[in-house]
Amino acid sequence: MFTKEALQVIEQSISEQGILASSEKKDNYARVWSRDAMMTGITGILIKNPMIIDGLEKSVKTLADHQAENGQIPSNVYGNKVSYGTLVGRTDATIWWIIGACEYIKYTQDQEVKQSLKPKIDKAFSCLKTWEFNQRGLLYSPLGGNWADEYVTSGYVLYDNVLRYWALKNAAEVYRDDERNAQAEQLKHLIEINFRKNNSADARYHGAAYKKADEKPYLWASLNANGYDERFDLAGNALAVFLGFDLNMEDFTQFLKMLNTEFGHWMLPVFYPVIFPDDADWNLLENNYSYEFKNRPYHFHNGGSWPIYLGWLCLGLRKRGYDQIPEKILSQYEQLLQEKSPSFREYYSTDQLLPSGTDRLCFSASGYLLMKA
Secondary structure (H helix, E strand, C coil): CCCCHHHHHHHEEEECCCEECCCCCCCCCCCEEHHHHHHHHHHHHHHCCHHHHHHHHHHHHHHHCCCCCCCCCCCCCCCCECCCCCCCCCCHHHHHHHHHHHHHHHHHHCHHHHHHHHHHHHHHHHHHCCCCCCCCCCCCCCCCCCCCCCCCEEEHHHHHHHHHHHHHHHHHHHHHCCCHHHHHHHHHHHHHCCCCCCCCCCCEEEEEEHHHHCCCCEEEEEEECEEEEEEEHHHHHHHHHHHCCCCHHHHHHHHHHHHHHHHHCCCCCEECCCCCCCCCCCHHHHCCCCCCCCCCCEECCCCCHHHHHHHHHHHHHHHHCCCCCHHHHHHHHHHHHHCCCCCCCEEEECCCCEEEEEEEEEHHHHHHHHHHH
């Protein structure tokens, strides 16, 4: 219904340097962001759109040209201005770049790009290895260290570690690397035994915290030295479902239906439950922002609904044979686009379903295309 409009949003955001987060000149969105450009580019591959795939190639090369000495890939690039993160660095920027570069190579079979990027991909993996800090296998992210840069998760974050698994699997396939493939499978095992209750006899990262954690129908959001954050992280779980992680899908889909009942719609929150001013974690939210405070209850990362991650959720559920919920999510989003005009805003508030954040966002246009893919 809105495929043409979604494609226009993306195509108008493609510059000589690559895919901008948005064509809107607001805050810092008119830049080549690693995570935004890679997700949009991968969407272009899924729908076989040559213009978006060309934008992906430009994005991969632009970001690679500004790789830091330690192997870190920039969070974003604009002209000659390069950012690796403002308040803290962004762990997921480096991982998404590896994933996107490998997806591009797999799709195009471009041998020249494959060989020229190999040293940079190796260097990026070396950087990620140092971010374990304890050499035990899971990646450690600081507070605000990934896409949810104004939220409260930190430590061994589900989302970042699931992404690292995907990066390892992709690079192992592209470069026929058995060692990386083994690392990927070991990381997947670590995630599966540490982020949900299970009967594995293997030692846990934090045995005392693991015993105290409550069983949930999803993978926990993060693990830190002070215990587990048992919140629902939609992005991390959506990617885990898409990538085939071991999860009780019946329980998981029942949980999604419970969220639908609680909120009264299918624009599900990206983190749940919502944090309110009287809650203990509010102090982690109220000062963590660069431009303005956005994390009011039901907004932005604090319970807002992001079409990009609903898109990944739909793709993952369909891949696992669950078509009913994706149809309902797509129908809900199309209804909102029809009512509010298809401007592809950044997110929706989950209390009133108000379109909020930056307009004409490639993230949201890509989310719609992923829902339909």
